[in-house]
Amino acid sequence: MSLNCSDLCPLWPCEDKKEYKGVWVVGEVSEKGLHEASLQMLTPALKVSKKLRSEVVGVLIGYNVKKYADEFIKHGASKVIVVDDKALSTYYPMLYGDVIVELAKRFKPELILIAATMRGREMAPYIANTLKTGITADCTDFDVDEKTGDVLQIRPPFGAMLLAHIKTPSRRPQVSTARPNVFPVPPRDDSRSGEIIEVKVNVRKPRMKLISVKKIKKEEVPIEKAEVIVSGGKGIGSKEGFKVLEELANLLGGVVAGSRKAVDAGWIPRERQVGQTGKSVKPILYIAVGISGAAQHMFGVREAGVIVAINKDENAPIFRQADYGIVSDYREVLPKLIEYINSLKKEPRLLKELIE
Amino acid sequence: MVRVVVGIKWVPNTQAVRFDPKTGTLMREGVPSIINPPDLSAVEFALKIKERYGGEAIAITMAPPSAVKGLEHVLGMGVDRAVLISDRAFAGADTLATSYVLAEAIKKISRDVGKVDLAVFGQETIDSSTAHIPAQTASWLRWPYVYYVTDLEIKDDKVVVSRVLEDRVEKYELELPSVISVFMESIEARDVRLLHKLRAKIEKPIVVWSNKELKLDPRCIGLKGSPTMVSKITWTLEVPRKKIVYKPKDPEDAARWLISMLLKDEKTSKIFKWVVGG
Ligand SMILES: Cc1cc2nc3c(=O)[nH]c(=O)nc-3n(C[C@H](O)[C@H](O)[C@H](O)COP(=O)(O)OP(=O)(O)OC[C@H]3O[C@@H](n4cnc5c(N)ncnc54)[C@H](O)[C@@H]3O)c2cc1C
Numbered sequence: 112m113s114l115n116c117s118d119l120c121p122l123w124p125c126e127d128k129k130e131y132k133g134v135w136v137v138g139e140v141s142e143k144g145l146h147e148a149s150l151q152m153l154t155p156a157l158k159v160s161k162k163l164r165s166e167v168v169g170v171l172i173g174y175n176v177k178k179y180a181d182e183f184i185k186h187g188a189s190k191v192i193v194v195d196d197k198a199l200s201t202y203y204p205m206l207y208g209d210v211i212v213e214l215a216k217r218f219k220p221e222l223i224l225i226a227a228t229m230r231g232r233e234m235a236p237y238i239a240n241t242l243k244t245g246i247t248a249d250c251t252d253f254d255v256d257e258k259t260g261d262v263l264q265i266r267p268p269f270g271a272m273l274l275a276h277i278k279t280p281s282r283r284p285q286v287s288t289a290r291p292n293v294f295p296v297p298p299r300d301d302s303r304s305g306e307i308i309e310v311k312v313n314v315r316k317p318r319m320k321l322i323s324v325k326k327i328k329k330e331e332v333p334i335e336k337a338e339v340i341v342s343g344g345k346g347i348g349s350k351e352g353f354k355v356l357e358e359l360a361n362l363l364g365g366v367v368a369g370s371r372k373a374v375d376a377g378w379i380p381r382e383r384q385v386g387q388t389g390k391s392v393k394p395i396l397y398i399a400v401g402i403s404g405a406a407q408h409m410f411g412v413r414e415a416g417v418i419v420a421i422n423k424d425e426n427a428p429i430f431r432q433a434d435y436g437i438v439s440d441y442r443e444v445l446p447k448l449i450e451y452i453n454s455l456k457k458e459p460r461l462l463k464e465l466i467e
Numbered sequence: 468m469v470r471v472v473v474g475i476k477w478v479p480n481t482q483a484v485r486f487d488p489k490t491g492t493l494m495r496e497g498v499p500s501i502i503n504p505p506d507l508s509a510v511e512f513a514l515k516i517k518e519r520y521g522g523e524a525i526a527i528t529m530a531p532p533s534a535v536k537g538l539e540h541v542l543g544m545g546v547d548r549a550v551l552i553s554d555r556a557f558a559g560a561d562t563l564a565t566s567y568v569l570a571e572a573i574k575k576i577s578r579d580v581g582k583v584d585l586a587v588f589g590q591e592t593i594d595s596s597t598a599h600i601p602a603q604t605a606s607w608l609r610w611p612y613v614y615y616v617t618d619l620e621i622k623d624d625k626v627v628v629s630r631v632l633e634d635r636v637e638k639y640e641l642e643l644p645s646v647i648s649v650f651m652e653s654i655e656a657r658d659v660r661l662l663h664k665l666r667a668k669i670e671k672p673i674v675v676w677s678n679k680e681l682k683l684d685p686r687c688i689g690l691k692g693s694p695t696m697v698s699k700i701t702w703t704l705e706v707p708r709k710k711i712v713y714k715p716k717d718p719e720d721a722a723r724w725l726i727s728m729l730l731k732d733e734k735t736s737k738i739f740k741w742v743v744g745g
């Protein structure tokens with residue numbers, strides 16, 4: 112397809128997309144090191160690069176970050192571009208964003224992947240926009256249109272069980288984000304080696320200044336780390352209703368989470384929301400109580416081992432997406448369940464009978 | 468004196484959208500639109516700034532004409548004036564093309580009304596939740612920006628903001644003018660007051676701008692100005708599940724059934740033996 116520059120918005124650079132090669136994963140670094148969510152982005156990067164027959168490149172910017180380049184390589188990147196500069200010792204969205212923009216103009220990648228952590232969500236749209244290209248948020252899968260080489264950025268749109276395949280046919284690079292935990296970290300291979308390219312970039316003066324940082328201590332286990340999750344929805348009916356869920360969670364060594372409606376109602380904090388716009392979780396056991404099973408919710412539990420649904424409506428869609436479903440009012444079932452587990456604890460003999 | 472522009476989006480009320488279990492789609496017919504709830508926090512934020520430092524708050528939205536209702540609501544909350552940016556030429560815009568129009572509208576407000584010091588947005592929208600617009604608008608304007616703001620103070624030509632991340636609270640100082648997005652639920656929006664409503668009725672402070680006023684290149688707006696496009700829609704691949712549904716005789720029966728299933732399931736049996744100390 113020939114390029115007709117006069118059709119394009121004159122504010123956009125007009126370039127042949129064939130000049131662009133390589134799949135980038137932008138690394139997020141904090142004092143704890145390279146963010147796991149960034150390594151997870153290597154999974155879709157490897158999938159796409161294989162289909163495009165191009166390579167996966169990690170990008171690290173900051174101060175004293177070169178030491179993390181190896182992490183990228185051991186998990187699958189072929190190359191890492193590093194900008195290690197004292198002027199980048201503090202993260203500012205525009206400052207870091209402008210550095211990535213600089214790099215993208217110089218090296219011309221075809222796809223840039225950024226983990227949708229809170230910082231990633233802040234910086235990615237700035238990068239895409241400054242490059243005058245498109246961006247697709249919260250992708251759940253990627254594919255490639257073999258004919259055009261366009262990356263299909265797949266995400267659930269405003270529409271239940273459907274997936275939109277979004278492409279950026281006329282612009283490069285293509286930019287996408289995905290939520291943490293949607294993809295696994297590719298296995299580590301210590302025998303892998305790769306090239307580290309150190310680059311100097313003109314760092315602008317940030318027009319903002321970090322004044323202070325205060326860590327928030329979280330006592331509870333974050334839901335994305337829990338092995339058992341008891342999750343409540345609109346059907347719980349009140350904040351008090353969550354107490355029995357909490358009790359069951361404690362008994363099973365798990366934590367409590369909720370649907371967006373439960374969060375919106377203020378029954379449970381937003382950081383405990385499961386789903387497309389909340390968190391993706393991967394517990395061994397997910398017990399969904401009073402949750403109808405909307406696609407946006409179920410999206411967050413794709414990686415769960417076993418899903419149990421307790422809902423009083425036998426037509427609730429969740430029963431078609433769960434392993435074990437109980438059609439009942441949770442107010443009757445949960446107290447009995449708790450009682451029963453407690454009695455099993457006291458009399459393990461009952462347990463044997465059950466298994467038979 | 469601070470002039471604050473606040474961006475609001477007119478969205479289908481996703482809570483009222485019903486799910487059709489047969490086709491797996493959402494039934495949007497007759498679903499009323501509302502102001503994107505997080506944007507009400509942004510409006511509240513803008514009003515607090517105006518009350519504290521003097522000046523004015525101006526709401527903008529790029530939307531079909533029916534969004535006038537939303538603008539009337541925020542005028543009722545105390546916003547001084549509102550701009551409805553509405554033109555068929557803007558239709559079909561992705562976030563790049565939307566933010567372009569919003570940024571150009573903010574520039575026009577600066578030219579026609581007076582210099583804008585701060586653009587405030589909601590964290591994200593309930594219908595698409597991309598959280599793109601604030602950063603993209605900042606990119607067009609070349610203003611410094613920061614997301615997830617919970618608190619803000621203006622000092623001379625700078626603004627000091629507190630913002631939250633997953634595990635920390637940060638304080639930044641930004642040069643004005645700048646762009647901020649307000650953390651989801653950090654602030655509760657006030658109700659509409661009769662006084663403001665009456666004033667809005669008399670003063671009619673809503674202006675409508677089409678592309679006649681904004682004069683933007685048609686290649687940069689709407690569908691044409693949008694680099695992304697939906698190429699197709701497919702069904703979600705379902706994760707295979709056992710789908711065993713049980714209608715218990717009584718709660719006791721339910722508890723017994725569930726535990727026995729979970730004990731027999733090799734994935735979950737471990738946790739249960741551990742729980743019961745077996
Ligand atoms: C763009 C977008 C993103 C979204 N992101 C998310 C997300 O990340 N996470 C999320 O959860 N949602 C998300 N949603 C919302 C989602 O579409 C649903 O509206 C939401 O998940 C429904 O929550 P719910 O199941 O708790 O409530 P409902 O759908 O109202 O279901 C309540 C259920 O409780 C049952 N019930 C009632 N009383 C009882 C009782 N006593 N005992 C047992 N069962 C009972 C009812 O039968 C019903 O099935 C999103 C929506 C959109 C449009």
Ligand SMILES: Nc1ncnc2c1ncn2[C@@H]1O[C@H](COP(=O)(O)O)[C@@H](O)[C@H]1O
Pocket residue numbers: 474475476477503505506509527528529530562565569587588589590591592595596597598599600601
């Ligand atoms: N069409 C629009 N008109 C005005 N403001 C908007 C529009 N779309 C989004 N916004 C603002 O940008 C924020 C983030 O939206 P989004 O990037 O779509 O998730 C919203 O909370 C609004 O404050």
